[in-house]
Amino acid sequence: MKPVLALIFILAAFVPLKLKMEAACDRIAPGSLSIGLREQIGQSAFIAVLGGFRSVIADLLFIDAYSAWERTDWTSLLLRLRQATELQPRAILFWEMAGWHMAWNAGTAALEDDSKSPATRRRLQHDYLELGKDFLVRGIAHNPEKPQLYEALARLYRDKFHDHAGAAENFEKASHLPDHASYDERFSAYELSYCEGREREAYDRLHTLYQRGEKQRLPRLINQLRAMEERLKIPANERIP
Numbered sequence: 020m021k022p023v024l025a026l027i028f029i030l031a032a033f034v035p036l037k038l039k040m041e042a043a044c045d046r047i048a049p050g051s052l053s054i055g056l057r058e059q060i061g062q063s064a065f066i067a068v069l070g071g072f073r074s075v076i077a078d079l080l081f082i083d084a085y086s087a088w089e090r091t092d093w094t095s096l097l098l099r100l101r102q103a104t105e106l107q108p109r110a111i112l113f114w115e116m117a118g119w120h121m122a123w124n125a126g127t128a129a130l131e132d133d134s135k136s137p138a139t140r141r142r143l144q145h146d147y148l149e150l151g152k153d154f155l156v157r158g159i160a161h162n163p164e165k166p167q168l169y170e171a172l173a174r175l176y177r178d179k180f181h182d183h184a185g186a187a188e189n190f191e192k193a194s195h196l197p198d199h200a201s202y203d204e205r206f207s208a209y210e211l212s213y214c215e216g217r218e219r220e221a222y223d224r225l226h227t228l229y230q231r232g233e234k235q236r237l238p239r240l241i242n243q244l245r246a247m248e249e250r251l252k253i254p255a256n257e258r259i260p
Contacts, residue, residue, distance in 0.1 A: 077106035081113060084120075093125045097150065104154065114158025115171050122151025122175050148179050169193035170200060173210075183213040204228065205240060212243055222247040229259060 084099035100117040107113055129135075129143035155172040162168060169189045176185035190207035193199045205228055212221035225244045228235045241259065248258045 073106055077103045077110070077113070080106070081116075088120060088124065091128060093128065093147075096120055096125065100154070104158070108158075108161040111158070111162060111165050111167055114154055114162070114168055117154040118151040118158070118171055118175065120151075121147050121154060122179055126151065126179070148175070151175060151179075164196060166193035166196040166199035166203065169196070170203065173206070177210060183210045184217075186210040187214065205235065205237075209239070209243055212247055218247060218250055222251055222253070226259075 080099050080103040084096055084103060087093075087096035087099055100113070100120065104110070104113045104117055126144045126147035129147055130140050132140055132143070135143070152172070152175055155168055155175065158168045159165075159172065169192045173186045173189035173193065176182040176189065187207045187210035190203045190210060194203035194207060204224075208221055208224035208228060211217055211224065214221070222244070225240060225247060228240060229244055244259060247253075
């Protein structure tokens with residue numbers, strides 16, 4: 020905890036600005052502090068949090084998490100990310116990076132660890148994937164109006180769990196929120212097209228997107244739509260040119 024305390028003093032000059040930001044954040048989502056957090060970050064840091072340094076401590080913990088990543092110290096990384104997200108549950112970046120570090124970085128490292136048996140490596144990778152998913156799900160619970168976390172969860176389902184239904188659902192949820200990515204609705208339809216028993220629904224969505232005009236008529240959408248026409252045996256006169 021000594022490095023964290025030292026950084027507190029270094030950043031003391033910036034506290035007034037941070038406190039203004041902290042107050043604004045607390046008005047949006049007050050959030051309670053658990054006794055477990057005191058045990059994790061130490062008494063001095065916990066007192067600093069209670070004294071109004073919540074966002075400062077969270078930022079320092081997040082910086083320390085980056086150092087743990089550089090050292091490939093996955094246990095310390097997980098601990099710091101849990102602490103930072105508990106202190107600042109409205110910080111989208113914290114949740115998104117936590118999910119990425121666990122699922123992509125720690126998970127890949129576990130899978131490539133030649134010192135362990137293949138079965139153990141797969142089990143550890145799965146555990147890290149679940150930790151990544153847990154961060155994103157909890158982040159969404161604290162920030163249900165933010166599309167970025169739904170998008171991150173959709174990518175995790177698609178790329179790591181190979182769960183096309185989960186990916187489709189979360190891309191679709193993101194597509195209904197302000198400031199969502201332009202591809203969310205399209206990606207949801209792509210993922211749905213891989214779900215057995217939902218081919219017609221996927222075709223209807225892809226066709227609706229195609230009908231919106233040239234901006235939506237990207238090569239992948241056209242190829243996917245033509246593949247669905249074949250699978251569903253759409254009559255020739257109803258197919259796209």
